[in-house]
Amino acid sequence: MLVFVWYAGHLLDVNLVQHFAFVALFPALVLACWGWRALWVLAFPLGYLVVFAVPWGDALVGPLQDFTAHFAVRALELTGTPVLLNGREIITPLAVWMVADACSGVKFFFACTALGCLYAYLMYHRWWKRVAFVALSAAVPVIANGLRVYFTVLIGETWGLKYATGTDHMIFGWQFFGTVLVLLLLAGWFFRDSLLVQEHSPAHDDTFASARSVVWLAAIALLIAGPVLAAGLAAPAASETMHLTAPTIAGWSGPMAAEGGWRPTFKGAAGQVRASYRS
Numbered sequence: 001m002l003v004f005v006w007y008a009g010h011l012l013d014v015n016l017v018q019h020f021a022f023v024a025l026f027p028a029l030v031l032a033c034w035g036w037r038a039l040w041v042l043a044f045p046l047g048y049l050v051v052f053a054v055p056w057g058d059a060l061v062g063p064l065q066d067f068t069a070h071f072a073v074r075a076l077e078l079t080g081t082p083v084l085l086n087g088r089e090i091i092t093p094l095a096v097w098m099v100a101d102a103c104s105g106v107k108f109f110f111a112c113t114a115l116g117c118l119y120a121y122l123m124y125h126r127w128w129k130r131v132a133f134v135a136l137s138a139a140v141p142v143i144a145n146g147l148r149v150y151f152t153v154l155i156g157e158t159w160g161l162k163y164a165t166g167t168d169h170m171i172f173g174w175q176f177f178g179t180v181l182v183l184l185l186l187a188g189w190f191f192r193d194s195l196l197v198q199e200h201s202p203a204h205d206d207t208f209a210s211a212r213s214v215v216w217l218a219a220i221a222l223l224i225a226g227p228v229l230a231a232g233l234a235a236p237a238a239s240e241t242m243h244l245t246a247p248t249i250a251g252w253s254g255p256m257a258a259e260g261g262w263r264p265t266f267k268g269a270a271g272q273v274r275a276s277y278r279s
Contacts, residue, residue: 048117060106069099115185147176254278
């Protein structure tokens with residue numbers, strides 16, 4: 001089914017559908033070839049792949065921009081800086097600061113959340129600790145980005161725009177985000193669980209070996225079917241020669257042979273006819 005979902009996304013030229021269907025093929029193949037037990041054992045890496053390998057974060061850019069702008073303005077008001085918010089523009093006595101798409105913090109949000117999920121899976125065994133750390137990993141970058149914009153505006157208002165724009169602006173942002181990430185991981189380290197070593201005896205089950213071979217062959221056939229259908233759709237249709245005749249128009253003399261010079265180009269046309277008329 002996912003192959004046909006990918007093919008539908010290819011027909012509609014929707015990249016998100018194609019990306020999701022392709023990535024979701026991996027857990028589907030594990031389920032089809034090795035069963036529910038293997039899927040359960042590999043649940044975290046496969047779920048991690050599905051959630052973070054699909055580029056679905058564009059929808060978060062706008063809300064993150066709005067939150068960052070309101071957070072920074074509120075912080076500036078609390079510290080006594082005259083400020084006015086106009087949409088996503090932060091207006092101060094010295095300059096107008098724009099919370100652009102690049103300032104939304106969506107990249108840091110996904111990087112921090114992805115690292116937080118991996119960290120929680122490796123460091124904790126209790127489910128509530130994992131959930132709490134993942135939630136913290138998602139909230140911290142959003143608040144940190146608001147603080148970054150606040151400090152950037154405050155530095156520009158206090159020491160001048162040259163210290164808050166250009167290369168200094170980028171260096172400060174990455175240093176700030178790096179510091180926040182290190183502090184987050186250090187905070188999680190103090191609450192880590194002790195390492196549990198579990199021994200699993202190898203299980204050998206050849207009962208369904210032949211059935212799994214059939215499933216493998218069917219899965220490979222379906223995986224090949226999608227690109228083949230897409231290639232067939234993209235291939236140019238066979239050219240057909242269609243004999244066309246220019247019509248006779250009442251009140252006009254013609255059709256006559258068209259003069260040379262400029263002529264339009266119609267890609268994939270089955271036939272073309274050119275003629276000229278005189279009134």
